[in-house]
Amino acid sequence: MTKEYELNIGPNHPGIPGNFSLHLELEGDTIVKANGDSGYLHRAFGKLMEHRLYLQNVALIPRICVIEPDINEAVYAMAIEELMGVKIPERAKYIRTIILEAARVNAYLFGLGIFAAATLGLYTLMQWAVGDRDYMIDLFASLTGARIYHMFIWPGGVRRDLPPKFEEDILDWVKFIKDKLPDYDAVFFKNSMFLHRTKGLATITKEEALSMGVTGPNLKATGVAQDVRKDEPYAAYPYLDFEIPTMTEGDAWARTIIRRLELELSLNLIEQAVKKMPKGPVWTKMPNPFKWYVPRGDAYARVESSGGEYGFYFVSDGGAKPYRVYVRGASMPHMYPLAEKLLIGQKLSDAPQILGSLNICPPEIDR
């Protein structure tokens, strides 16, 4: 005889990827109903930005997401450039691409490490991945002066040119990670425990994913090659040669393998961008911060983040501060309604794997 009961997991729980909680209704150990509970990280970035000058906001926006802060700087800059009609120099486009791809690799390394360790108990991958990510963080420090929040991409281009020897250093790092990938495969992606726990788990179909607004690796795992880098190329992506990886299974395993393939793609893109990068200026001069007005209008700027489509809906009333900014995080549809629906009928012990495979980033929901 089974008994129905309620259970809260999170926000402080190793199986929950970040600061949100889940209110579950269970029958035995089968989930009957799942309700997400967000708001633990709400900081009202939209409101904060309305009170700050355009230059001041550059220091604020990377703080929306710790794992991958650079996408915020990029969409902010792209929205303002679109409204002001500013064209950025060629070299700045390449530097942006290198930064965004390196940040994506960092996000995948960190995300896969946490997924392997916290939900499956495979701590080796986490130790390696977090350590390997740290070498890139050191390179970021030499490039931008900061380890996590770089504030390097800003309206008009990027802040500074590359320091001497940076190209060599980043290519060394790319080679180092590429040499490490077979080890990652052996210890995690081909690990039978990972295969047993994720194959066939929480499958999504192509139609479901599209109707729910799912993007990024979660959509690519169902067989749809949708990627902002290809569909609406920004920065230097139009000049680079790449294919979007897809799989057709749509289960937790495929979603994880897609991240592994994306990791390799990003490393290739960094190599291409470093080799093709032209010489020249890196910044189109922008107005004095105190006389910096953006013409009246609205723009929706979007990039491909490690989780999916990430964008700012940006409104200006012609003043010195943004009138309204809405942050579109990729994780919002992945949590509501996708995760809530996927969890129904699953075992409680599979919940962390399902949530981990969706790569939900709570700061993108709360903002």
Next chain:
Amino acid sequence: MEIERLNQVIRGTVEVKRKQRVDIIVDNADIVSALHSLKLFGFNQLTLVTAVDWIEEQQFEVVYVLYSNAQKVVAIVKARIPRENPEIETIEDLYPNANKYEVELTEMFGIKVRGNPDSGKPFLLENWHDLPPMRKDFDSIKYATEHYEARHRKENND
């Protein structure tokens, strides 16, 4: 994509802003029918739903951003509604992920969503009894000084 065809199926103003961006301005009463036509036209993904508070004109602008996966075009659908007793119709049955965006709209702007059972339930805020915080007349500095103690600072820098 043929913009003329879009003009025929939607009651409202359709403007191609730039490559891959279409602006569509509709009346308050035509929001759901316009989104319905757009979905049939191929705009199969809902990217976001939000609002802009145009306080000087006493209006809210409700904004829906849609994406067509086949045509690779983003459509931005905008509708102005009065600021007094604002209400819109739900689009949850068209796009399942609209639910939480609409809940957020009610919480942050006080725009009621007819037909959404969760509209009015708390989402990101907890025990909130003030004006909806994203409205332009909500004074966040006044709220903060009333609800939180000032930070204790040292007298000197020793």
